Amino acid sequence: MATTPTKSKNPIPNRERIKMPRQHMPEQPPLVRAQQFTEVNLGYSAELAQQEALRCIECAKPTCTETCPVGVKVKEFVQLIVEGNFLGAAAKIREDNVLPAITGRVCPQEDHCEGGCLLKKKGESLGIGYLERFVADYEQQHFDTKNIVKAPPTGKKVAIVGSGPSGLTAAGDLVQKGHQVHVFEALHEVGGVLTYGIPEFRLPKKIIREQVDYMRAMGVEFETDVVVGRTVTIDELLEEEGYDAVFIGTGAGLPQFMGIPGEHLNGVYSANEFLTRINLMHAYEFPKYDEPMVDFRGKNVAVIGGGNTALDAIRSALRLGAGKAYVLYRRSEAEMPARIEEVKHAKQEGIEFQVLAAPIEFLSDGKGWLSGARCQKMELGEPDASGRRRPVPIAGSEYEVPLSVAVIAIGTSANPIVQSTTPGLNTNKRGYIQADETTQRTSRKGVFAGGDIVTGSATVILAMGAGRRAAKGIDEYLKSGQW
């Protein structure tokens, strides 16, 4: 469909727009929010959003769209905000991104759209993430699921394994194409990392529930408490349950430990366990919820790692009443993979960053509980395979930190359950599923895969991109029958 370029409704000349300051995101004061799990960012008002949208200089070749992994038409949706057509803006985003309320909150915008924004060269980039969040929330408040138009049924059935962002995106796209979609999830709640990993103060569970309800209204079926590979195998889904295709989006959920002495002590957690207790099991609401957590009040807590997971864990510990909360990271702050906003928020809340340091032993109080960590200082050497400078231990730099709880957030790897129970499904050396980069096809006919289970831990938006490509690949396969 050819679109005639509409004339900009923005009355401000470009040279003035460049000078306009970025609108700040209203947020809870640090000392208040550090006591509770409610969302830190409060969201733009319509006025703030329109004010911010006016800053867009409407590039002829928008690099923001080029740097977005799913190619959201940023310039166009921002112009719709300028015009006050917020539902139109949401619909524009939805053409490329089915979970805008989520990506608006957790996407590393600085690496994608905002990193590509030309305004950044002159000062601060456009608040694209904040704007996306605003229109998504506006749509949620004003949208009626009665308006959902369902596609005519194709009679084909697709099974989605795992309900993280890759699975949800694939499910949403496939149901829109008229296929019958059934999502299997191992846990008792859907959402993947969005539900069990990312805490309430960054991504309220309500947002995920609303997105899932929206999908239910479109016709997607969800079945929780099914561990594919154990409860039912991929082959059984294809041969006995009549599915025409399967998408595997099981994530990279296996926690890595450090392999240092003392890791089995009480008080040493993997970030996955720690965050699952809090988010999925509501341990922060003990004793209203039964899942217990060790008592954090007044205690020293450290997280090991520098990613979003590490910051989510330590900020949760703070909210549970930790006296002192540390981040121990073996490289420098510049190499931290966490979103910039999270690092900023963590510092405001009083989290202490000990960079260029790593524990080499967890110490016991003699009764089986953690009492501290022996750490080693690091300096940066030559860049490694990831392109980041490698941390090198400094001889004789050992020191001890007294600790009651340590949370290990140094990364995750592939969960082998599906791979080991699906004959003929090829994996790489590290156990991740091999899939074609455009169609997401695996080595097994009718089986597609995407998200962290293919790439290793990445991001929400990359997982969504894979889910979208898979939906396209599956749709083509179902129509042509060709493999």
Add this chain to the structure above:
Amino acid sequence: MFKIIHAQFIAPGIKRFILEAPRIARKQRPGQFVILRVNQTGERIPLTIERSDPEKGTVNLVVQSMGKTTHLLNSLETGDSILDVVGPLGKPSEIAKFGTVVVMGGGVGTAMAYPTAAALKRAGNRVITILGGRNKDLVLLEREMREVSDTVFVTTDDGSYADKGLVTDKLRQLIENGTRIDLVLAVGPIPMMRAVAEMTRKERIRTIVSLNPIMIDGTGMCGGCRVLIEGKSEFACVDGPEFDAHRVDFAVLVQRNSMYRDAEKRSMDDYKRELEAKKAAVKTEAETACVLEGK
């Protein structure tokens, strides 16, 4: 929702549930378990599957009241439902022809050892079973075990039934009598499994135990169930629950299982108080009714 087709106490504080769970029933193998959550605010706990009926689509669980969750579970009746049940989880027991196998069950551990004992018998092994309990009531599944064993010995700690003593006393006798034992499977309280391991280590008898650490997901995702196996961390929910007893660090298992003792006690106390308050309310209601009716 998983419907309870039948629920019945089989001993004081020990209840058997027959659950409608067709997917799990179809796939279950001896040695595997489920993780369940009773209601919205409940915790997730692992329970071994005693047996399943793939045709009827049911699985049996045997539950001993210990903390809040198991008490809550055991208050459920036929016709009630359990919110979430996921499984079958864990590696199935290794079933082969070993020769002579001694199966040892302590308390509810017997329910977990039962399906494996039956499978070992079907695989052509000579099965010697040793059942133990603190007292007569806590010796479980004796009749079922007799059906799948060549010989059954029973011990009670207090001597209220069969031989007074511990299951390990019986095992020692067997060893001292020169009985050739190719494999021991021990399922029960940690001190019992640990004692068995110590005894068979000296004799170099291969010994398998089924471990019960704290779990959440049961799929290898959280690492909370890690146990120390010859100095290396393994995840009981995916690498186990059965392990070579001689490689298990039981001290670490005991230590990790005590991690939430205070919180567990608090949950249990709150629960008891809640129950008493309910009872009291029912009583006052009944009394008020009596007064109103002029009785």
